[in-house]
Structures are given as structure tokens and as C-alpha cells.
Amino acid sequence: MVRRTETLSRFPLFGSLGADEIAALDSRCAWRRVAAGASIIDHQDDGTDVFFVVQGHVRVLIRQPGGQNIILRDIRDGEFFGELAAIDGRPRSAGILAMTASTVARMPAAVFRDAIHRHPGVCDRVLGLLAAQVRMLATRVTEFSALNVRHRLYAELLRQSRPDPADAGRAIISPPPIQTDLAARISTHREAVSRELAALTRAGLIERRRGALVLTSPGHLRQLIEEAYAAG
Known part of the structure; x- marks a missing residue:
């Protein structure tokens, strides 16, 4: 039964x-x-x-x-x-x-x-x-076929994110993504993901919050991806 x-x-x-x-x-x-x-x-x-x-x-x-x-x-x-x-x-x-x-x-x-x-x-x-x-x-x-690792990572972060309820101009990924999983999704290795995440942090485009990764300017990341497509 x-x-x-x-x-x-x-x-x-x-x-x-x-x-x-x-x-x-x-x-x-x-x-x-x-x-x-x-x-x-x-x-x-x-x-x-x-x-x-x-x-x-x-x-x-x-x-x-x-x-x-x-x-x-x-x-x-x-x-x-x-x-x-x-x-x-x-x-x-x-x-x-x-x-x-x-x-x-x-x-x-x-x-x-x-x-x-x-x-x-x-x-x-x-x-x-x-x-x-x-x-x-x-x-x-x-x-x-068209993007390098950096811009594939931007695209994956945007894909996994959701609008931040506290700030319409931001997006969050909760729980925060595991670097090895991100690497497996964009066909690269963990070290490359770690390096690009560090660069995004220095640029102020991501922040770490307890239990979440915050994309501070999703629109800017989308613009960078569009520019990469145009340049390719």
C-alpha cells in the first residue's frame, strides 16, 4: 500500500x-x-x-x-x-x-x-x-564556445542568483556556491574559480554574507558578458 x-x-x-x-x-x-x-x-x-x-x-x-x-x-x-x-x-x-x-x-x-x-x-x-x-x-x-572562464563564471553566478528581497538592485545565491561545483558547471578547475571570485570581491561586485553570496551589481555583470560576446 x-x-x-x-x-x-x-x-x-x-x-x-x-x-x-x-x-x-x-x-x-x-x-x-x-x-x-x-x-x-x-x-x-x-x-x-x-x-x-x-x-x-x-x-x-x-x-x-x-x-x-x-x-x-x-x-x-x-x-x-x-x-x-x-x-x-x-x-x-x-x-x-x-x-x-x-x-x-x-x-x-x-x-x-x-x-x-x-x-x-x-x-x-x-x-x-x-x-x-x-x-x-x-x-x-x-x-x-564564445566566452572565456571569467565570463562563463559571471553567467553561472547570475543563473544561480535570485533577487535580493532587501535590495532590488542586488542578487543573492543562498546557500553560497561551492567552488568545485562552480568549476564543474563551467568546465574549469577550482583554482580558476577561486581566482576569479577573489577578483570580483576586490572589485566590489560580490560580497559574502552569512549563508549567502551577494552579487552587488548583477546589471554590470550582464553588461560585461554582453561586451565579451561582442568582442568575440
């Missing part, structure tokens, strides 16, 4: 479905806890199931031959992964690592595809999410 906390009812993807339809999907999922640090799926695995993060934080990454990881994105409560393999049947395009202890629901590809075909609301949300991923990856490819 599916426990009350183990349900897909809180997932925006299924917001258009009724209680009975949600319950039917719940019954077709396998629910499990995943320990922090555990690999959920590996890059190039042959599985086609879709995974829903009921609770926790997982990371999408690709491990390079030299052992370095490229971080693509993070997935948290109410989000899902594995849909590409469920749609096209090809090997996994990336690996998934549990960053915290997480609860996930594993749905067979056939059930996921049936939900898409039966429910237009589900179909529209999947299409919207896929379009957003394509746009995000296109942006990342453009940054890698």
Missing part, C-alpha cells in the same frame, strides 16, 4: 489529473529511499524508467574520462528525470547522483508514455519542460 507521503499528487506535472488518476499512477510506481552520495542512474545506462523526486536533491552530471564531472543541473522536490530515455529508448544521456537522502518514485516508461498520450495537460507540461531544457543547453553551448 502506498503511504500518504509517497504520492505524485504534489508534482506540477500531474496538476491537471484527478485524485483517482493520481492514485492509479501511484500504484504503478516503485518507491524507494536513496542514500546521499548514491548513484541513481549512470551515464549510458540502458534503463528507460522515469524517476520522480518526492523529497530530496539530486544532480545531473556527466563524468569525463579523466574523472572530472560536468554538472548540468540540479533536480529537487516535485521534479523528475529520465524522460528522454523513456521517450526515445536510447541510453541515458547523463548520470544522476543523490546529493541528499532522497525519496524517489520509479515509473516504467510505458506508464509515463501512456500518461502523456491520455492527458493533454501532462503532455503540454512535458513539452514545455523539454523545450526549456533545450534552451538551457543551447545557452550553455554558446557560453562554452
Whole structure:
């Protein structure tokens, strides 16, 4: 019997479905806890199931031959992964690592595809999410091809930031980003990130606050990125 906390009812993807339809999907999922640090799926695995993060934080990454990881994105409560393999049947395009202890629901590809075909609301949300991923990856490819490490770091800091509630002209990243994670997101090494963060601090463009990194002038960082694109 599916426990009350183990349900897909809180997932925006299924917001258009009724209680009975949600319950039917719940019954077709396998629910499990995943320990922090555990690999959920590996890059190039042959599985086609879709995974829903009921609770926790997982990371999408690709491990390079030299052992370095490229971080693509993070997935948290109410989000899902594995849909590409469920749609096209090809090997996994990336690996998934549990960053915290997480609860996930594993749905067979056939059930996921049936939900898409039966429910237009589900179909529209999947299409919207896929379009957003394509746009995000296109942006990342453009940054890698046109920007140096410095300006890729600026772009990543802006991507992770949110408006500062206390000052509309500033933005914050909370919790503050880990330098090794920033390096993995922009395809460089930690030392380069540390050097550029120090330069931003000296220039007064970032400040450290307890539990957060503050971007003091996001607009100026965007201008620097635009100038780098124009110069390239």
C-alpha cells in the first residue's frame, strides 16, 4: 500500500489529473529511499524508467574520462528525470547522483508514455519542460564556445542568483556556491574559480554574507558578458 507521503499528487506535472488518476499512477510506481552520495542512474545506462523526486536533491552530471564531472543541473522536490530515455529508448544521456537522502518514485516508461498520450495537460507540461531544457543547453553551448572562464563564471553566478528581497538592485545565491561545483558547471578547475571570485570581491561586485553570496551589481555583470560576446 502506498503511504500518504509517497504520492505524485504534489508534482506540477500531474496538476491537471484527478485524485483517482493520481492514485492509479501511484500504484504503478516503485518507491524507494536513496542514500546521499548514491548513484541513481549512470551515464549510458540502458534503463528507460522515469524517476520522480518526492523529497530530496539530486544532480545531473556527466563524468569525463579523466574523472572530472560536468554538472548540468540540479533536480529537487516535485521534479523528475529520465524522460528522454523513456521517450526515445536510447541510453541515458547523463548520470544522476543523490546529493541528499532522497525519496524517489520509479515509473516504467510505458506508464509515463501512456500518461502523456491520455492527458493533454501532462503532455503540454512535458513539452514545455523539454523545450526549456533545450534552451538551457543551447545557452550553455554558446557560453562554452564564445566566452572565456571569467565570463562563463559571471553567467553561472547570475543563473544561480535570485533577487535580493532587501535590495532590488542586488542578487543573492543562498546557500553560497561551492567552488568545485562552480568549476564543474563551467568546465574549469577550482583554482580558476577561486581566482576569479577573489577578483570580483576586490572589485566590489560580490560580497559574502552569512549563508549567502551577494552579487552587488548583477546589471554590470550582464553588461560585461554582453561586451565579451561582442568582442568575440
